[in-house]
Amino acid sequence: MVEITDVVCSLCGCVCDDIVVEVEDNKVTKVKGACAVGKSKLMGHGRIESPAIRENGSLKDCSYDEAIKKAAEILAAARRPLLYGWSSTVCEADKVGVELAEEIGAVIDNTASVCHGPSVLAIQDVGLPSCTLGEVKNRADLVIYWGANPAAAHANHMKRYSYISKGYWTEEGKKNKKLVVVDVRKTATAKMADVFLQIEQGKDYLVFSALRAMLYGYEDVVPEEVGGISKKDLLETVRMMKEAKFGIIFFGMGVTHTGARHNNIVNAIQTTRAAHTHTKFNIMPMRGHYNVAGINQVCTWETGYPFAVDLSRGYAWYNPGEHSATDLLVRRECDAALIIASDPGAHFPGESIRHLAKIPVIQIDPFPNPTTEFADVVIPAAISGVEAEGNVYRMDNIPIRLRKLVDTEYMADEEIMEGILEEVRAIKGKESE
Amino acid sequence: MVEGELLIRNGVVYDPINGVNGEKKDICIRDGKVVEEVRNPKVIDAEGRVVMPGGVDIHAHIAGGKVNAGRLFRPEDGRKGREAKTKVCRAQSGYSVPNTFATGYRYAKMGYTFVMEAAMPPLAARHTHEEIVDIPILDNAAMPLIDNNWMTMDYVKSGDMDLLAAYVAWIIKATKGYGVKIVNPGGTEAWAWAKNCDLNDAVPYFDVTPAEIVKSLAVANEKFEMPHSIHVHGNMLGHPGNYEVTTSTYDLVKGIKPYRDRPTMHATHTQFHSYGGTTWGDFESKAGAIADYVNKNEHVSIDLGSVILGDTTTMTADGPMEYSLYQITGRKWTNHDVELETGSGITPFLYSGKVSVHTIQWAIGQELALLIKDPWKVALTTDHPNAGPFIGYPIIISMLMSKRRRDESAADMHKAIYDRAALPSIDREYDLYEIAIVTRGMTAKTLGLHEHGKGHLGVGADGDVAIYDISPEERDAGRIQKAFLNTKYTIKGGEVVVKDGEVVATPAGKTYFVTPECDEKLTDEMMEKLKDKFEHYYSVTFNNYPVQDAYVPNPYEIKAPWRS
Numbered sequence: 002m003v004e005i006t007d008v009v010c011s012l013c014g015c016v017c018d019d020i021v022v023e024v025e026d027n028k029v030t031k032v033k034g035a036c037a038v039g040k041s042k043l044m045g046h047g048r049i050e051s052p053a054i055r056e057n058g059s060l061k062d063c064s065y066d067e068a069i070k071k072a073a074e075i076l077a078a079a080r081r082p083l084l085y086g087w088s089s090t091v092c093e094a095d096k097v098g099v100e101l102a103e104e105i106g107a108v109i110d111n112t113a114s115v116c117h118g119p120s121v122l123a124i125q126d127v128g129l130p131s132c133t134l135g136e137v138k139n140r141a142d143l144v145i146y147w148g149a150n151p152a153a154a155h156a157n158h159m160k161r162y163s164y165i166s167k168g169y170w171t172e173e174g175k176k177n178k179k180l181v182v183v184d185v186r187k188t189a190t191a192k193m194a195d196v197f198l199q200i201e202q203g204k205d206y207l208v209f210s211a212l213r214a215m216l217y218g219y220e221d222v223v224p225e226e227v228g229g230i231s232k233k234d235l236l237e238t239v240r241m242m243k244e245a246k247f248g249i250i251f252f253g254m255g256v257t258h259t260g261a262r263h264n265n266i267v268n269a270i271q272t273t274r275a276a277h278t279h280t281k282f283n284i285m286p287m288r289g290h291y292n293v294a295g296i297n298q299v300c301t302w303e304t305g306y307p308f309a310v311d312l313s314r315g316y317a318w319y320n321p322g323e324h325s326a327t328d329l330l331v332r333r334e335c336d337a338a339l340i341i342a343s344d345p346g347a348h349f350p351g352e353s354i355r356h357l358a359k360i361p362v363i364q365i366d367p368f369p370n371p372t373t374e375f376a377d378v379v380i381p382a383a384i385s386g387v388e389a390e391g392n393v394y395r396m397d398n399i400p401i402r403l404r405k406l407v408d409t410e411y412m413a414d415e416e417i418m419e420g421i422l423e424e425v426r427a428i429k430g431k432e433s434e
Numbered sequence: 435m436v437e438g439e440l441l442i443r444n445g446v447v448y449d450p451i452n453g454v455n456g457e458k459k460d461i462c463i464r465d466g467k468v469v470e471e472v473r474n475p476k477v478i479d480a481e482g483r484v485v486m487p488g489g490v491d492i493h494a495h496i497a498g499g500k501v502n503a504g505r506l507f508r509p510e511d512g513r514k515g516r517e518a519k520t521k522v523c524r525a526q527s528g529y530s531v532p533n534t535f536a537t538g539y540r541y542a543k544m545g546y547t548f549v550m551e552a553a554m555p556p557l558a559a560r561h562t563h564e565e566i567v568d569i570p571i572l573d574n575a576a577m578p579l580i581d582n583n584w585m586t587m588d589y590v591k592s593g594d595m596d597l598l599a600a601y602v603a604w605i606i607k608a609t610k611g612y613g614v615k616i617v618n619p620g621g622t623e624a625w626a627w628a629k630n631c632d633l634n635d636a637v638p639y640f641d642v643t644p645a646e647i648v649k650s651l652a653v654a655n656e657k658f659e660m661p662h663s664i665h666v667h668g669n670m671l672g673h674p675g676n677y678e679v680t681t682s683t684y685d686l687v688k689g690i691k692p693y694r695d696r697p698t699m700h701a702t703h704t705q706f707h708s709y710g711g712t713t714w715g716d717f718e719s720k721a722g723a724i725a726d727y728v729n730k731n732e733h734v735s736i737d738l739g740s741v742i743l744g745d746t747t748t749m750t751a752d753g754p755m756e757y758s759l760y761q762i763t764g765r766k767w768t769n770h771d772v773e774l775e776t777g778s779g780i781t782p783f784l785y786s787g788k789v790s791v792h793t794i795q796w797a798i799g800q801e802l803a804l805l806i807k808d809p810w811k812v813a814l815t816t817d818h819p820n821a822g823p824f825i826g827y828p829i830i831i832s833m834l835m836s837k838r839r840r841d842e843s844a845a846d847m848h849k850a851i852y853d854r855a856a857l858p859s860i861d862r863e864y865d866l867y868e869i870a871i872v873t874r875g876m877t878a879k880t881l882g883l884h885e886h887g888k889g890h891l892g893v894g895a896d897g898d899v900a901i902y903d904i905s906p907e908e909r910d911a912g913r914i915q916k917a918f919l920n921t922k923y924t925i926k927g928g929e930v931v932v933k934d935g936e937v938v939a940t941p942a943g944k945t946y947f948v949t950p951e952c953d954e955k956l957t958d959e960m961m962e963k964l965k966d967k968f969e970h971y972y973s974v975t976f977n978n979y980p981v982q983d984a985y986v987p988n989p990y991e992i993k994a995p996w997r998s
């Protein structure tokens with residue numbers, strides 16, 4: 002038995018890096034310090050066993066070489082290929098993805114497109130006053146979760162970084178802090194809150210506006226009730242914000258995907274700036290997948306833009322809403338897709354999935370999911386953070402290196418992508434001869 | 435490096451480190467290095483054009499978290515520099531915040547072969563290195579920010595300079611960094627509470643002053659045979675009347691002996707620190723006072739931070755400064771404070787020749803270059819992209835070389851230039867030798883890189899050569915600017931990477947990093963305190979913190995022994 006410390010969890014945007022695992026006979030047998038979902042990922046569960054190609058409706062096992070070759074043929078022949086996913090793999094694989102997209106003039110998009118894409122648009126509008134999670138741990142005396150329920154979705158977030166964690170100016174943990182939760186229902190997180198503001202569905206924009214007006218000293222324009230929250234409670238929240246030494250708003254999908262969508266986030270950021278005229282105030286999106294921040298980073302430094310990048314012109318063209326993955330599919334524009342480390346089969350709107358099911362689809366993933374049901378080439382990958390190492394970016398954009406814990410026969414995402422790129426170049430080289 | 439021989443004949447060579455001033459001279463390169471002679475070389479005929487060593491940029495923000503945050507929140511900037519992929523080059527985007535590939539190509543086209551990334555937050559060092567790997571052609575290094583660190587401030591307070599040196603050694607090694615970078619010492623820590631610090635204010639909760647931090651880090655730096663001095667962005671950047679803070683900062687290290695014949699402090703983007711007046715209303719140039727100090731003293735070198743008119747993206751670890759700038763413009767603002775170490779702010783900015791303050795800023799950068807007598811104390815920079823993007827360097831070169839061009843430009847700008855700046859009254863013009871000094875000789879020497887083959891063309895140097903398509907007699911500012919934007923040839927390690935202004939090869943650059951060698955006992959003692967910081971305050975574990983070797987695929991190590 003070997004004990005490995007400082008293991009980095011490859012599940013959610015928390016990227017906890019203090020996990021301890023035991024490995025016996027090349028298998029993870031014990032996990033300490035991870036949340037339940039993280040533990041299950043590290044322990045391993047049912048996976049795609051073999052590369053396979055669909056023939057007459059059913060998947061037939063084949064070799065890696067055959068699957069990679071088939072994938073390359075599909076992509077090289079496509080006129081409007083889409084390369085999608087990238088959030089649950091390492092940056093090294095993402096980089097090869099961007100290179101492949103350039104090579105074949107593809108649209109490359111990632112899961113931010115259907116989660117925090119609106120947050121990115123808001124940041125491009127007004128910027129983002131933020132910080133690392135350790136800043137929150139050491140300094141924050143006011144933590145606000147808005148449209149986010151970490152107790153369920155980011156189980157270690159409060160313990161490691163925010164409300165419950167202990168730091169330099171917060172030696173006694175939650176005794177030194179106040180917790181405000183804004184949500185449409187009384188979630189597990191809301192039950193812990195000092196102040197719970199139960200907001201009506203889709204009224205976030207109004208409530209941010211009210212808080213912002215109050216922070217700038219215009220409380221007289223705010224009516225007695227806004228979005229289901231009483232003025233009294235709003236005033237109390239504003240008092241807490243002004244009196245805090247260091248405040249932070251963590252926001253989740255409850256804000257990005259309701260009502261005014263990206264304008265909600267613009268308003269949230271402007272509310273943070275209003276609070277900043279009184280004291281230190283920051284804001285941070287609760288990123289979901291462990292490396293969704295990373296693909297945004299890689300895509301930005303390589304193409305100039307974080308998601309929904311169209312390389313069909315030879316240079317990067319960025320216009321989300323025109324050629325984000327779902328737009329492309331709804332318009333039935335795309336004629337082949339590579340799906341890596343994600344599951345549009347479960348997360349895209351029905352109309353997009355219907356088109357995806359009709360066109361050739363290559364899936365690269367360690368695990369089967371609804372996308373596997375209609376994929377034409379399925380390529381199993383090593384599990385990043387268990388069987389393969391590589392760089393990832395935590396939700397606060399801190400880069401951390403995933404560790405390799407056990408050996409595997411499966412190819413890493415990076416190697417598979419390099420194989421496809423090489424084959425595509427060979428095909429295109431022959432064509433131009 | 436490429437194997438084989440290359441002969442550059444008939445060039446007029448400017449190689450200031452070797453005292454070569456416009457001599458007709460052949461350059462011989464074998465297996466990537468300059469040699470005495472070659473036998474069977476490929477030949478490039480320079481046809482009497484200007485030949486210089488590859489350019490060395492001492493200070494630019496080209497890779498890492500804040501550069502990328504700048505790209506991410508400015509798609510409008512990305513749209514400015516689009517160029518399609520070619521057989522050789524990746525797709526390009528961006529003007530003030532170009533993508534990594536464009537960064538490498540554009541520098542190479544200007545004849546540069548080395549760039550120093552000026553500010554690396556230690557906790558995010560992996561990010562800086564990941565981007566550097568994606569910058570083609572350029573040799574590179576990055577300086578970790580060490581001044582707002584809690585470890586640093588703890589030792590400054592206790593006065594344990596040896597333990598501070600042990601920490602400095604550890605963090606430079608852990609980040610694969612090059613030297614000690616200081617940015618608004620104490621002020622950035624204060625910014626974590628939305629406050630700021632002047633030079634002699636106490637840093638909130640830490641009970642030390644910025645002045646003490648600067649002085650202590652200079653002492654710690656000189657305990658090793660460090661190739662570079664401390665590299666300082668002082669307090670009160672961008673504030674009217676800050677020039678006295680600037681000279682007081684220089685004074686702090688006056689008595690400290692450098693380990694060898696180089697300054698004890700490199701003061702960066704000095705334009706932003708040479709301001710007179712009390713408000714933006716009576717704002718004026720104090721470049722004269724700064725130049726006077728630098729002329730009379732030997733312990734300080736500077737770089738310009740010269741302004742390029744137009745839109746740019748400002749970014750610095752000086753969080754409070756970016757906040758003030760955003761309050762002036764009302765444009766978008768991003769901020770990212772980094773636990774126990776540093777911070778950063780980013781905001782777009784437009785320098786307009788119609789605005790008095792911007793016009794005076796524009797004048798100050800050039801005044802510094804022209805009023806400091808010895809060009810070996812001056813490096814040409816724009817603090818890319820803060821005072822303007824690096825592709826504006828050829829504009830500055832043409833201004834420094836042509837009084838006429840400066841006068842013509844001034845005539846189009848705000849009239850404040852005639853009564854609150856000195857530039858119109860300065861007649862000096864740089865010659866090509868001086869240009870070579872401020873763009874490669876001085877910068878390589880100040881970074882200590884001349885001993886590692888950069889910035890000159892002596893035997894043993896790297897075969898990095900720029901051939902500019904002008905004759906040595908050229909005085910036309912427009913033609914000078916054009917020539918310095920796109921070389922006739924750029925040669926990197928003996929390989930032609932640019933020909934007639936087009937990138938023709940994209941070899942990977944080397945990453946230079948320094949290994950300060952510290953006594954084990956001291957390191958162990960320091961380590962106790964450091965591990966406690968990780969145990970209780972960092973959000974990343976001690977073992978996951980140091981940059982792994984995988985992030986530096988082309989390493990070049992420089993050892994810096996402890997000075998006995």
Ligand SMILES: [Zn+2]
Nearest residue numbers: 493552703817
């Ligand atoms: Zn700078």
